[in-house]
Amino acid sequence: MKFEDLGLAEPLLRAVAAQGYTATTEIQAAAIPPVLEGRDVLGCAQTGTGKTAAFALPVLHRLGRNECRVNGRGRKIRTLVLAPTRELALQICESFRVYGRHTAVRQAAIYGGVGQSPQVRDLNRGIDVLIATPGRLLDLMQQGYVDLSRVEVLVLDEADRMLDMGFIHDLRRIVEKVPSRRQTLLFSATLPPEIRTLAKQWLIDPVDVRITPAAVTVEAIRQSVFFVDQNLKLKLLTHWLRETPWTRTLVFSRTKHGADKIVKSLVKSGIAAEAFHSNKSQSARQRVLRRFKEPKPLVLVATDIAARGLDIDEVSHVVNFDLPVDADNYIHRIGRTGRAGAAGVAISFCNHGERSALQTIQRLTRQTLTVEQGPDGMTIAEPVKEKPSGRKRGPLKPSSSSRPTSGKRFYSQRRGPNLRRRQAV
Numbered sequence: 001m002k003f004e005d006l007g008l009a010e011p012l013l014r015a016v017a018a019q020g021y022t023a024t025t026e027i028q029a030a031a032i033p034p035v036l037e038g039r040d041v042l043g044c045a046q047t048g049t050g051k052t053a054a055f056a057l058p059v060l061h062r063l064g065r066n067e068c069r070v071n072g073r074g075r076k077i078r079t080l081v082l083a084p085t086r087e088l089a090l091q092i093c094e095s096f097r098v099y100g101r102h103t104a105v106r107q108a109a110i111y112g113g114v115g116q117s118p119q120v121r122d123l124n125r126g127i128d129v130l131i132a133t134p135g136r137l138l139d140l141m142q143q144g145y146v147d148l149s150r151v152e153v154l155v156l157d158e159a160d161r162m163l164d165m166g167f168i169h170d171l172r173r174i175v176e177k178v179p180s181r182r183q184t185l186l187f188s189a190t191l192p193p194e195i196r197t198l199a200k201q202w203l204i205d206p207v208d209v210r211i212t213p214a215a216v217t218v219e220a221i222r223q224s225v226f227f228v229d230q231n232l233k234l235k236l237l238t239h240w241l242r243e244t245p246w247t248r249t250l251v252f253s254r255t256k257h258g259a260d261k262i263v264k265s266l267v268k269s270g271i272a273a274e275a276f277h278s279n280k281s282q283s284a285r286q287r288v289l290r291r292f293k294e295p296k297p298l299v300l301v302a303t304d305i306a307a308r309g310l311d312i313d314e315v316s317h318v319v320n321f322d323l324p325v326d327a328d329n330y331i332h333r334i335g336r337t338g339r340a341g342a343a344g345v346a347i348s349f350c351n352h353g354e355r356s357a358l359q360t361i362q363r364l365t366r367q368t369l370t371v372e373q374g375p376d377g378m379t380i381a382e383p384v385k386e387k388p389s390g391r392k393r394g395p396l397k398p399s400s401s402s403r404p405t406s407g408k409r410f411y412s413q414r415r416g417p418n419l420r421r422r423q424a425v
Contacts, residue, residue: 001029007036009061011102016057019098025050027211032058034207035185042199043187045211046335052095055081055155055185060096062153063128064103075106075126076150080178082134082171084162086111086282087289092157093131105129112136113282120145134162134170141177148177154202159188160195168194175202190328221338223346224370225358227380230351233321234265236378237349240319241271241299247316248292251301252333254322259301262321266299273299276307304329312336320348327360347372352380 001024003016024032027045034041035058045051059079083089093109100107107129108122116139123130123145130137130146140146154175156162162171184203188195191210199206228236241249253259256277266273274288292300293312304324315337324330338344348369350358362368373379 006032006057008032008057009064009103011064012057012060012099015099015101016053025054027051027209028054028057030209030211031055031207034209035059035183036061038183040183040203040206041185041187041209042191042203042206043185043209044189044191045187045209046189046331049211049335051157051187052092053099055157055187056092056095056099059129059153059155060100060103060105063105064100075128077127077130077146077148078150079129079153079155080148080151080174081129081131081155081157082137082162082174083131084133084158084165084167086113086133087285088158089131089133096129096131107131110136110140111282112139116140134167134174137174138170141174148174149179151178151182153183153185154178155185155187156202157187159186159198160190160192163192163194171198189332221334221344221346222370223334223348223365223367224372225348225350226372226374226378228349228351228374228378229380230353232378233349233351234262236374237262237319237321238266238269238271239375239378240347241266242269244317247295247297248312248314249297249299249317249319250307250312250315250333250336251299251319251321252307252324253301253303254324256303258322259303262301263299266301271299272297273301276300276302278303304332307333307336316345318344318346320346323348323350323354323357323361325357327357327364330361330364 002022003024004013006024008016027043027049031041031043031054035055041055043051043054045054063078081089081092083092089109089111093107096105096107106125106127108119108127109131110116110119110123111133112135116136119136120140123140137146141148156171162168184206186195186199186203186206226236237251251262251273253262256275256279259275259277263273263275274291276285276288280288288300289312292298301321318334318337320330320333324333334344334346337346348358348361358369
């Protein structure tokens with residue numbers, strides 16, 4: 001579907017065209033029409049699917065159609081967007097700025113980790129769209145700097161992640177201050193029972209929009225796996241980075257300590273690497289992101305929580321140093337490469353204890369990962385065997401460079417190293 005077929009205002013179409021976009025993504029084609037109609041929307045889609053534009057464009061259309069004629073302090077917040085992290089809040093704010101550049105709509109982002117004075121100045125100047133992280137928003141509300149009494153549209157982005165980060169009580173306190181007569185848009189990468197419960201409480205007769213994980217793991221991403229003992233993963237990663245042509249590579253670690261350990265080892269080996277996780281200050285994380293977006297090759301080692309919501313193009317490789325416990329996170333991870341039709345590569349390191357996680361990932365993606373072989377002594381010879389299930393599934397297929405496997409043990413080759421009233425919640 002083309003953007004001009006959606007009925008968006010001409011200033012928005014100009015801004016979209018200036019970004020080089022002509023056709024909508026799946027989530028945009030499905031979500032924009034009901035949002036324009038004033039319906040509540042429950043959207044399930046991963047990062048990298050064009051989700052931000054799916055709510056930013058129709059919200060801007062609504063605000064532009066009923067432009068506030070009051071300048072400065074008289075402006076009231078009419079749209080509130082809640083996001084789990086500072087990085088995502090900034091990215092959403094930038095999207096509103098880019099798409100709304102030909103309108104009079106004003107936007108601002110508030111988030112923790114930095115001084116509040118510049119953010120308070122933005123609020124005092126008057127804004128139409130406020131993008132905020134829950135913690136900082138509550139702080140400024142309690143200080144009397146934020147008035148949500150005129151909010152017409154409430155957007156909750158990455159709702160599942162906000163719950164994972166313990167924001168549920170903050171969210172409830174914030175939603176209590178938003179008018180019950182409003183349009184609510186809730187977007188989540190997954191729909192666990194907790195999210196469904198919130199949707200029933202905060203949304204009225206929502207349009208259900210879902211982009212399946214299978215649609216996100218596109219064919220453009222070549223997925224493979226190395227079977228390797230945990231204590232040899234660092235050695236294998238270093239070898240792989242030295243032998244493989246790469247530009248921007250994103251490595252996922254299960255823990256912050258693990259991410260720091262990986263970076264220390266890579267830097268010691270002469271490979272440019274930076275860690276990205278919640279223990280880093282806001283300024284440090286922004287510096288790392290700026291460096292990662294530069295042409296010079298860099299390895300960014302991140303945790304799932306820190307990386308969710310990052311919108312970085314032209315990532316050549318994604319490496320799952322640790323397989324995620326939650327198979328859905330695998331979708332989030334590899335979705336950082338192979339964007340906009342570009343080819344991408346996603347490799348995973350699987351140790352003995354991660355076999356069941358790999359099986360779950362393969363069932364979720366309905367794909368069998370190609371087995372790769374590293375240098376002698378690094379990789380494990382025996383691939384993971386799928387347990388019998390209701391339908392037949394082919395075995396893991398070794399790549400052409402793989403040696404045949406034998407035996408039934410998992411072992412190392414070498415021993416050693418719409419404005420309606422809601423009920424109060």
